[in-house]
Amino acid sequence: MHPFTGFALLPPLLLLTLRLTDARALAALLVVLLVLVWMGGEHRVRLRRWALLMLPLAAGLWLVHGRYLDSLVFGADVADRPQRLYAAALLWLRVGCLLAGAQVALRLAPPARLTRALFASRLPPSVAYLLASPLLLSVQLRRRLAEVTEAQRARGVDPAAPWPQRARTLIALAGPLVVWTLSDVGERANALDARAFRSVPCRTTLDAPAFTARDRALLAAALAAFVLVAGSWLWR
Amino acid sequence: MAEPVLSFEQVGYGWDGAPPLLASLSLTVAAGECVALVGANGAGKSTLLRLACGLLAPSDGRVSAGGLDTRLARPSALARVAGMMFQEAERQLCCGRVRDEVAFAPRLGGLSATEVKRRTARALEATALASHADAHPFDLNAGERRLLTLAALIAQDVPLMLLDEPTRDFDAVQLALFEAWLAREKSAGRAILLISHDYDFVARNCPRVLHLAGGGVIADGPPEQVLHDPALQGDSPGAAPTLPALCRAIGLPPTTDAACFDAAWRVACERRAALSKSRGEA
Amino acid sequence: MALIRFAQASLTRAGATAPCLSCIDFALPAGQTLAVVGGSGSGKSTLAGWLAGWVPHALPATEAGVAEFDGAPLSGALPAVRAGQVQLVQGNPYAALTGCAFTVYDEVAFGPENLGLCEEEIRARCREALALCDAEALAVRAPSTLSGGEAQRVALACALAMRPRLLLLDEAFNRLTPAAADRLLERLRVLPMLTLVLFEKSFERAAGADLMLWLDGGVQRACAEAGVLFDRVLPALTASDAVRAAWRSRAADLWRDGVAAPCSAADALTRFAEVADG
């Protein structure tokens, strides 16, 4: 399956979450999406990522819209609390659905294939490069961090030190990483130039991810869903 | 005999899922020794250095550096005993100025400001980098950058120094500087274990050479004897170390010392001149 | 006609008053090999960047005098435009990695892909370049996990896959064993249509070239055959003990007239024997 196909499902999903105004329907959608995430690879990481973002957001919304500070500290009148909280819950469910949907789409696009697809796409090479850069850099940064940690350990930096020394350790490890990333900017530009990057408008891509009939069908389905949801909204 | 600075006892090591890289390897390095480690690419030389300073823990056996078991000691304690110069200088540089880079390890070790300053000044002087003290490490050329990692090691002031390909980036002048430093440290009793592919350099500076192959030390002895192994030499006729080879080719007593060779060659030339002169008279 | 022509050329870095390279004056015909020698900080890498077309985008500087590649000015064009003609392999092999690839094969293919060549042509180039550098076994590895020597083979393969007319090797083999480096260099030298420029601080690696250019403090001191420059350049360069012994012997007048200076350790053995026997 083409790595881009998954992302085509996001716009109709966005529209759908906006269209649904019933918390139960949204919750059902969320459950379906979370199950989809859970069924895919790396579900532990992806679900944790989802929870890490959604739980604090829930707390924040609850705090702001429940107006608990008002009633507790100032004794304000909060008769409209249920309505406010219901609206906040809808918002939370929408964000949660989108985040889960993005995780499903990402599952279909492993970094190496996504990068390849970006470079093979009709996007200008420079845009493809910028969009792919976090994927490319994260691999290198992780590798680099391991090297820096090793070199600094040899000089007495203890990655497992107790807290007071931890700040110092953090600086000793982050410093070289930042210096390297910035110094690397020049080298990387030279390397790209040396490989004739952007010298001709149309580059070839070996083993470009194929856009199969199945992708086309899914894309058509996504478009149809988009039209359907939008239409149903306009109809009312 | 005094306690060795570095000792490997029946050490085994292997990366996950791969056949063991090192197996039941034993060796000791004493204070004041300068030992070279040679062997093919991938023989495990760099791994051995990492084991020696505790960056890797052996899967079998025991490694002790300066009396500390590397498996148990904390990095801060090990850093007072063993220091390492990595093969790629860029990977260990972490500060924005040469001066701070040299002072990094002493500062981390919690030394007083005056002591840090003293050590930094001494290290910068020994490596002829004093005039670059305020430069950015990435503005130095490759040879100077390598000298900077040496200066950082000097300031760390450890009894055991592990150097991975220290001479690669040096030009003739920097190499002479480095060899002078090496000679001083040897006589001051520091233990040095280094990896080098420059067998002439090894023969000049390291009285003892270890040949690492097949997961263990297959030869341990003076450079001429160990380096003679065909596995270490290319197919070129100028077998390194080149000076003893030259001596043998022209019938002089083998030596790795330039001054000895020069003296012997001068004598040989004079004798021949006298001989041809007497022949001419006859 | 000369592929590279410099006539009283000099280069001044942006913001500096004194030139960082001056008196550069030589011509190199296509297919020949030039070795630029000098110690650390002598300006070798700057000259390499200049030849690679880095001025003024990647190397902000102004030039004076004549500096031409194939009859056209060396600087001014966008570096990417010249990539199909000139390739520079630097001493730090990790600098050659674009970071746009997840395997070595993709990294080597990245350049030809950017040229917009057809797929068979790209595959043929990758196969050939990897084979020439003995790097076929590395093809499936992740570029960031390569050791120094491996990365150097890959960096060279990346450059060769672009099929350059001029290949600049700035101490490009310093992480390989001497034997491996000699083998690679020998293969490059017999490639048809390739002009080589080596940048070296080792006399012996440089001595095999057709012409030797000596840089000292950014100034061209001399440009001649290795044997002619031997007595002058050796103090500034690294060399094996046997070659250095020959230099001392010549300096001390313990050499026979008519016996040439040695170009390698093996050469030194025979030359010393000639002096001793003759």
Place this chain on the structure above:
Amino acid sequence: MNPLFSTRTLTLMSAGIAFNMVLGQLASMLKLPIFLDAIGTFVVALLAGPLAALVTGVATNLIWGVLTSPVAAAFAPVAGVIGLVAGLCARAGGFRSLPRVLLSALLVTVAVVVVATPIRAYLFGGATGSGADFFVAYLNAVGSKLIESVALTVFGVNLADKVVSALLAWTLVRALPARLSATFPAAAAVR
């Protein structure tokens, strides 16, 4: 034909995006009340100008939106404005000395308040799941309207964040190796 961004600027922007994401992720993981997700944008603004910084900011949040959090995508215009204003300030000499850096940070903050307040108040009802939500709730409780509470909180949080970010980026750029900074002809003066 010269491309809009040189290859050098392009690689700088990619590094800027990486900085933004790594630091922003760290700040949100540690639940710091500031974001730290614009340091890379500031660095690009200083070295390559307002346009490159704007693109860097927007790209950061769009990629982020896809990778981890749709909330970030909604704030993409804010990230763009940060880059634009910081770049303009840098070009006008706003990063030549410490007081000027602080003033630039203030200007960026004002711009951010104008753009971010409506997004935060209307799209997310004032909450984004960061430590700052507490302040919104508090201010809201003291009696201000939601939009005012949000604006005040956005201003306070962003002032702290932008001052820290601008200072860090300024220090970083000042400490760059000369060989590198010389290759950015459009770089703003930092001393």
